[in-house]
Amino acid sequence: MGFLETGHGVVETPCLVPVATQAVIKTLDSKEAEETKSQILISNTFHLHLKPGEKIVEKAGGLHKFMNWKKPLMTDSGGFQVFSLGFGKDFGLTKFLGKGMADKKIIGVSGHPKSLKITQDGVFFKSFLDGSKLFLGPKESIKIQEKLGADIIFAFDECTPPLANYDYVKKSLERTHKWAEISLKTKKSKQAIFGIIQGSEFKDLRENSAKFINSLDFDGFGIGGDLWRERGGTKKILDWFIPTINEKKPRHMLGVGYLENIEDIIKSGIDLFDCTVPTHYARRGIAFTSEGKLNLKQIKFLKKHEPLDKGCTCNICLNYKKDYISHLLRAGELTAFKLLTFHNLCYFNNFIEDIRERIKKGEV
């Protein structure tokens, strides 16, 4: 366990970081987000740069005031968008490779995505809003993140695609490391900055990346890229390098957090992790409960006059029943998304709070 101290309060770890890409947890206002026991949120440099632009946020007094969130905040650097709007879009990929595809590393050292251009200095994006050109490199990302004003910012990196072979990842890592140094040098603010370890599923590249990022004067670590989806695979990769990095500095795992993996990654030494699953799945009609995932769109739930989870004490479970939420979903009512988002965040936060309690008792 740990306490991460920031200018906006202390985060008790291990901890889930809910995703507020566009300075909002979709469907919730900041007061509601706080009521889910969320301690810290992560917003996004790329998206806020496009809309509304960092100057607007800066004029409003920074992200905290802009969105009326008084607790700690992070901003992701835009490095993930290098992947998601590039190779991710080209191949319809997530950052995890599916089972049985480990040998299909079709992106080689000369591979390049269709919709953006990656250079040694940064990335040329084409805005999906209006097609306008947009360049984002380490300097640009850090300057934007300084204007946004989150408590913790991330170095600009390239999240490598899971289909990338060893040579591609090696080359990408050279860029990411160079960008890490420039990110660190560019930052003039008092914000904390985390450097990102990449290397996909290649042992020596992960080890090299951990060694290099650990040697720089970052305040914490981000761990990104493909970490395998098969049970045990993530632990295997983390065990390669987690023991080699400074134990005083927090470790944030980027974009990971299926319920069934959370305990494992905490055991592997992860303090923080952001994940869209609780909020994203809520908008697909899925509730997380002690009985597993429930798809509330299913017609059978119209006949269930009971809370989403009998053991849950969140505002939703105390006040609403499955039949009503199912009706709202099937009727296309937006409030359904809000109720499920609220419940799912409570469920995840309670789930992790329980792990913290068990750590205190020496059970984990």
Place this chain on the structure above:
RNA sequence: GCGGUCAUAGCUUAAUGGUAAAGCUCCUGUCUGUGGCACAGGCGAUGGGAGUUCGAUUCUCCUUGAUCGCC
């Protein structure tokens, strides 16, 4: 009462004298540093009765129902 039009999946619509197609709905999955999506698979139909024909959802007649017009 008379005349016309129509009847295909839960809904809206295709097609054909030779095994009936699609969209939505419904069912089962997928989704990890967020484009309120998207994707994969599945269940499911020629209103009822007779006739012509090797074979009718298609052509003919009757019937039932819907709809429009006229009185």
